Amino acid sequence: MERQTEMNTKALARFLYANIPGLAAIRFAAKDLAASYFSKPEYHGVVWLSIKDGLIVDVGANRGQSIVAFKRLGPQANIIAFEPEPRSAKRLATRYQKDRNVAVHECALSGRAGIVTFFVPSYGIWDCDGMAATDHKAATEWLSDPGRMYRYDPTKLTVAEHQVACKTLDSYGLSPVLIKLHAQGAELDILKGSLQTIQQHRPALMCAFPSPAVTSFLADVGYQPHTYRDGHFTPGTAKPPVTFTWYFTDDHLRSLPPGTNSARDI
Helix, strand or coil, X not given: CHHHHHHHHHHHHHHHHCCCCCHHHHHHHHHHHHHCCCCCHHHHHHHHHCCCCCEEEEECCCCCHHHHHHHHHCCCCEEEEECCCHHHHHHHHHHCCCXXXXXXXXXXXXXXXXXXXXXXXXXXXXXXXXXXXXXXXXXXCXXXXXXXXXXXXXXXXXXEEEEEEEECHHXXXXXXXXXXXXXXXXXXXXXXXXXXXXXXXXXXXXXXXXXXXXXHHHXXXXXXXXXXXXXXXXXXXXXXXXXXXXEECHHHHHHCCCCCEHHHHC
16 A cells, blocks of 8 residues: 555656646655765675675666766776766766766767667657667666556657667776666666676676566676665565666675675575
């Protein structure tokens, strides 16, 4: 009952974003401010990785919530962010243009270089850039679920198309200690274009809503899924409402401080 009430409240809020000018902007401004002090609990696993001044690669930076979280939890870290949605990428580049520890690349990552079509949905006057994807279905299926929008009207759902540059992560020659992936279903393709980087540098990984194919792909290169909750990592993929699953090698698990790896502590 409580879960249903929460869903109904969010559906009504989305309806208001789509119909009241400026309301969505106010909401995101409030979220941006809150991100300086709070972040999703699973981000706090960063604290136990001893990243120091190492490199974090942020794939799918969107509005920069993860950049803010990484800067707060790993203040010495260097961050390279990738965001293919043009307006979001430009906002981030402007925001961090004087920060020597943050670089923003306006491009998509994939398993091969080229040009891809990027789909950005809108509903009414609400610009839903956080749902943008390189696949039309992935960009629209969440929003088109009537249970997520009060008085859902399919005629109000529109999709803009952008041609964006697409590269492999391997082509950048980076040495990350952590890779975060949130790419609206494109995670497996991105990982295929990151395989050399992963095998050479063995970074920890954070993956949003991973598919079984992602878990299988990473298992083949020595990674196992873990969920971070209540100060420790537990084997297995994350279940909603947790967004990110962490992927570790055996070396990562051995290096975690006592009390943070529940499998080792049993």
